[in-house]
Amino acid sequence: MQAKNASEYMAADVANVWHHLTLHKGVAPMIVVEGKGLRVKDVNGKEYLDATSGGVWCVNVGYGRDRIADAVCAQMKRMPYYAATCGNLPTIDFAGKILGYMPGLSRVYISNSGSEANEKAYKMVRLRAYNSATKAKKKILYRNRDYHGTTIGALSSTGQPERKECFDPFVPGFVELPHACCYRCAFGQSYPDCGVACAKAVEDVILKEGPDTVGGAIFEPITAGGGVIPPVPEYYKIVADILKKYGVLLIMDEVVCGMGRTGTMFGYQHYGAEPDIVTMAKGVASAYMPISCTVTTEKVFAALQDPSSTLSYFRDISTFGGCAAAATAALENVAIIEEENLLANVKAIGEHLLEGLKELLPHPKVGDVRGKGLLLGVEFVEDKGSKAPLPEAKVVELCGAMAKRGVLVGRTNRSFVGANNVVNLAPAYVVTRDDADLILKVLREAVAEVLG
Numbered sequence: 001m002q003a004k005n006a007s008e009y010m011a012a013d014v015a016n017v018w019h020h021l022t023l024h025k026g027v028a029p030m031i032v033v034e035g036k037g038l039r040v041k042d043v044n045g046k047e048y049l050d051a052t053s054g055g056v057w058c059v060n061v062g063y064g065r066d067r068i069a070d071a072v073c074a075q076m077k078r079m080p081y082y083a084a085t086c087g088n089l090p091t092i093d094f095a096g097k098i099l100g101y102m103p104g105l106s107r108v109y110i111s112n113s114g115s116e117a118n119e120k121a122y123k124m125v126r127l128r129a130y131n132s133a134t135k136a137k138k139k140i141l142y143r144n145r146d147y148h149g150t151t152i153g154a155l156s157s158t159g160q161p162e163r164k165e166c167f168d169p170f171v172p173g174f175v176e177l178p179h180a181c182c183y184r185c186a187f188g189q190s191y192p193d194c195g196v197a198c199a200k201a202v203e204d205v206i207l208k209e210g211p212d213t214v215g216g217a218i219f220e221p222i223t224a225g226g227g228v229i230p231p232v233p234e235y236y237k238i239v240a241d242i243l244k245k246y247g248v249l250l251i252m253d254e255v256v257c258g259m260g261r262t263g264t265m266f267g268y269q270h271y272g273a274e275p276d277i278v279t280m281a282k283g284v285a286s287a288y289m290p291i292s293c294t295v296t297t298e299k300v301f302a303a304l305q306d307p308s309s310t311l312s313y314f315r316d317i318s319t320f321g322g323c324a325a326a327a328t329a330a331l332e333n334v335a336i337i338e339e340e341n342l343l344a345n346v347k348a349i350g351e352h353l354l355e356g357l358k359e360l361l362p363h364p365k366v367g368d369v370r371g372k373g374l375l376l377g378v379e380f381v382e383d384k385g386s387k388a389p390l391p392e393a394k395v396v397e398l399c400g401a402m403a404k405r406g407v408l409v410g411r412t413n414r415s416f417v418g419a420n421n422v423v424n425l426a427p428a429y430v431v432t433r434d435d436a437d438l439i440l441k442v443l444r445e446a447v448a449e450v451l452g
């Protein structure tokens, strides 16, 4: 039962709550009170089809999953928490389960956000360097347009200038690589004549920095918030060969793509890449509980354990990494994906949505349409010839026109100065063909209303 009515809640929200990524103007945002499947209801009783999986692509198995809530409740009653210096049963079961989907990887380190999972990966790279003869391979490469998190290390390794603005100085030792977006090729070329210059550029950067100083390179397998950018098929094969040549660890940030979002359990698996470290968060428990993982090969794990040195083990702890029920939620989440054969649905409906989005391409303000599985984006432009981005205010208006019609979509949000012009679709894996058709219809209507 609600303690206050809708307007009292809205007033209390305006008075007391500091919202994320929000310039407060005294107006309450949508207050979400319940959800089932793909649908959420706001505090005023208005229903929406949520094509964002909770705003930031994470409620992957949809709302209202009693079996997750029940399993979490039972585990909380039995044993809610003990520090992850010790073991707990759901974590042991989840680690075994997830490793079954990740050939070549063998150790799971639990924490509780995507940023934190990436910070762990960076600390692993640096400790590996410390344990080596030269102690020098501490630099980490990241890619322009990729996002790796909000903490200052993760932000330092993020290729989105507008997200970073005003938060300097950044952590030293992070070096940027060119992005892999064909629509805005960093080299002014076209695929395949480009010879995948963006992948080959990784070698140039390593040589410039000095191969003896570079220890890791992190990539979103498919850039998500930076504009939904699947690289060309051979991209990661080229990158991985270069990294191997110089002894640089390949870190895949699967915080968005991981656990099925793109139609394979992990995004890197579309590309035949063999990462040394994989991080994941949002989809691990479909955001029913906060949990993230940093998963490594046995080789990385072993490189951080040197019995002859007192400093040489992973001296890192995350208090909430010991919340046993978070791992319980993760176990239920993967069981739902398996039992309901959701990856097949992600692929089938993802292809249907992509085909539908492509029908928008003749519109003068639709520059590009891209994506894989249920991670899809439409890039809007002012003018197709110059590819000048549609102003962010227009993109906001477009998303508002969709919300007015009952469909929630995402967008690039204060990530690139003057270029936040991609609308994102990332519905939960239970999306049906009818839902997809509704999303497409509403998008077409909103485009017609706002852009003509």
Ligand SMILES: Cc1ncc(COP(=O)(O)O)c(C=O)c1O
Pocket (backbone or CB within 6 Å): 056, 112, 113, 114, 115, 116, 118, 147, 148, 149, 150, 220, 224, 225, 253, 254, 255, 256, 281, 282
């Ligand atoms: C690819 C990627 N990595 C890392 C993060 C950071 O995750 P969190 O917000 O859980 O710290 C995000 C969040 O959006 C993300 O999209």
